[in-house]
Amino acid sequence: VTSADNEGRVRDAIIIGAGFAGLGMAVAFEREGLIDYLILERAGDVGGAWRDNTYPGAACDIQSHLYSYSFRPNPDWSRVFATQPEILAYLRRTAEEEGIRPHIRFGADVTSARWNSRDRCWDVTAAGSEYRARTLISAAGHLSDPVYPDIPGLQTFAGRLFHSARWDHEFELRGTRVGLIGTGASGIQIVPELADVVASLDVFQRSAPYIVPRRDREYTVAEKRMFARVPETAQNLRDELFWYNESRFPQRRQVPSFIEQISSVARDHLASQVPDPALRAQLTPDYEIGCKRILISNDYYPALQRPNVRLRTEGIARIDETGIVLGSGEHVDLDVIVAATGFEAVEPPISRVIVGRIGRSLAETWDAGMEGAYACTTVAGFPNFFIALGPNTGLGAGSMIYMAETQIGYVREAVAYILATGATVEPAESAQRRYVESVHRRSEGTVWTAGGCSSWYLHPRSGRLTTLWPDFMSQFRRENGHFSPSDYVSEPDAGELALQRS
Numbered sequence: 001v002t003s004a005d006n007e008g009r010v011r012d013a014i015i016i017g018a019g020f021a022g023l024g025m026a027v028a029f030e031r032e033g034l035i036d037y038l039i040l041e042r043a044g045d046v047g048g049a050w051r052d053n054t055y056p057g058a059a060c061d062i063q064s065h066l067y068s069y070s071f072r073p074n075p076d077w078s079r080v081f082a083t084q085p086e087i088l089a090y091l092r093r094t095a096e097e098e099g100i101r102p103h104i105r106f107g108a109d110v111t112s113a114r115w116n117s118r119d120r121c122w123d124v125t126a127a128g129s130e131y132r133a134r135t136l137i138s139a140a141g142h143l144s145d146p147v148y149p150d151i152p153g154l155q156t157f158a159g160r161l162f163h164s165a166r167w168d169h170e171f172e173l174r175g176t177r178v179g180l181i182g183t184g185a186s187g188i189q190i191v192p193e194l195a196d197v198v199a200s201l202d203v204f205q206r207s208a209p210y211i212v213p214r215r216d217r218e219y220t221v222a223e224k225r226m227f228a229r230v231p232e233t234a235q236n237l238r239d240e241l242f243w244y245n246e247s248r249f250p251q252r253r254q255v256p257s258f259i260e261q262i263s264s265v266a267r268d269h270l271a272s273q274v275p276d277p278a279l280r281a282q283l284t285p286d287y288e289i290g291c292k293r294i295l296i297s298n299d300y301y302p303a304l305q306r307p308n309v310r311l312r313t314e315g316i317a318r319i320d321e322t323g324i325v326l327g328s329g330e331h332v333d334l335d336v337i338v339a340a341t342g343f344e345a346v347e348p349p350i351s352r353v354i355v356g357r358i359g360r361s362l363a364e365t366w367d368a369g370m371e372g373a374y375a376c377t378t379v380a381g382f383p384n385f386f387i388a389l390g391p392n393t394g395l396g397a398g399s400m401i402y403m404a405e406t407q408i409g410y411v412r413e414a415v416a417y418i419l420a421t422g423a424t425v426e427p428a429e430s431a432q433r434r435y436v437e438s439v440h441r442r443s444e445g446t447v448w449t450a451g452g453c454s455s456w457y458l459h460p461r462s463g464r465l466t467t468l469w470p471d472f473m474s475q476f477r478r479e480n481g482h483f484s485p486s487d488y489v490s491e492p493d494a495g496e497l498a499l500q501r502s
């Protein structure tokens, strides 16, 4: 016991992280009643990605009526794709109204979580305090630790440098010369917002994304009233959005007619918005559509054509005190560099923190990134441990909340089983291997592995698809929606559990 926070008891569950997944898990525990749980969150508020990504233009690109909890529908979404403040407010409201806040320790950066074989519980250290729990759920996020680009001289830049996920709101950008590195999902949301404000904006692109129109609009007062008064209408919309996104899956399986259809939408969008053939050529992707996330925007291409904005495709050679040196040798003078360069998705830092039964961390257990988990959720050698949105749970198109909710259902059942029986469960290594192989078999020949791009969906060493789920969302739920003890190696010990919990 090293601090007042530590009540010296073995809790039923510790959840790492208070984003969509961690909060959703907590709602399930809270509604269940009897579970004694704690959330350890390193930041000072709930919200995860939606607390951290406050860059101008930040919004979801999956429709809000689907990109939200099924068990907490929100009839008041202001538009089809809600912006970051609205999503964050939704998550704060969830924590408040579901009674979760008292269970959260903020400023609790988990630096160690070790399975204690003697006491058969997890020993967790966060910000100098020690906590113990029978079960551990990592909901630390797959896009929560920003990555800066590996460019020589980056640290020598004397101007302002920050990441899109750690936006520097103190700094007045008006009238400055800004360089934006990265044209992924965040980058293309930022460009139209900055273009209006800054003196000049140089956009550094490594590979061109496919972009299709953003079918966004505000919901009318009448629609919102209808969603509130007749909840089935909101549910019907949610179902419709689910199946719309699900129907975009065949393209991943290289169905030619579907590829042609979606490619032509992207091609037409580019042609109609970018008349200049030279710029259009620079903005034409050189890999198959879907290999990287297909982006949605109506204002990115127009913003690039403003007189104060320039697309740079020559590649970056290095960065010096005053700006960016291009591959061509040209120097671009800058006051600010914004890195919209993504996250440590392939090898999440939390995997170095969690140490299993034989004293090896998850990172050491997985040679090459998140190599796999049974049901995408549990790992051999890590008793009573569950990882939310870990290996093979990402989506190219679809709502991550659906994936998280599937896992929440699974973990809720597993934790109930563990607490009722006093068992310690982990998947058999052979069962895990079989499961992971079945996932990898499904990834072969998909656009992600064969589409000719390099993306964070693949591990750079193994070339394997480790972050993305290579099948339908509905199939994920069918396979991984329910915990079955028969899939697990189990050591019942109710007597010891009763002793520990007393």
Ligand SMILES: Cc1cc2nc3c(=O)[nH]c(=O)nc-3n(C[C@H](O)[C@H](O)[C@H](O)COP(=O)(O)OP(=O)(O)OC[C@H]3O[C@@H](n4cnc5c(N)ncnc54)[C@H](O)[C@@H]3O)c2cc1C
Residues within 6 Å of the ligand: 016, 017, 018, 019, 020, 021, 022, 040, 041, 042, 043, 046, 047, 048, 049, 050, 053, 058, 059, 060, 061, 062, 067, 108, 109, 110, 111, 139, 140, 141, 142, 143, 144, 186, 350, 353, 388, 389, 398, 399, 400, 401
């Ligand atoms: C800008 C942006 C837009 C996105 N848009 C969409 C979208 O439209 N549709 C979609 O499906 N997905 C989208 N995503 C993906 C998004 O990450 C997921 O949808 C979802 O928010 C993930 O929730 P999470 O709870 O797993 O992780 P997060 O929201 O990342 O939360 C993880 C939490 O864990 C905490 N944490 C991490 N490590 C530790 C530690 N060691 N100790 C204590 N706490 C820790 C973090 O502080 C954070 O609060 C987007 C992501 C980003 C970044």
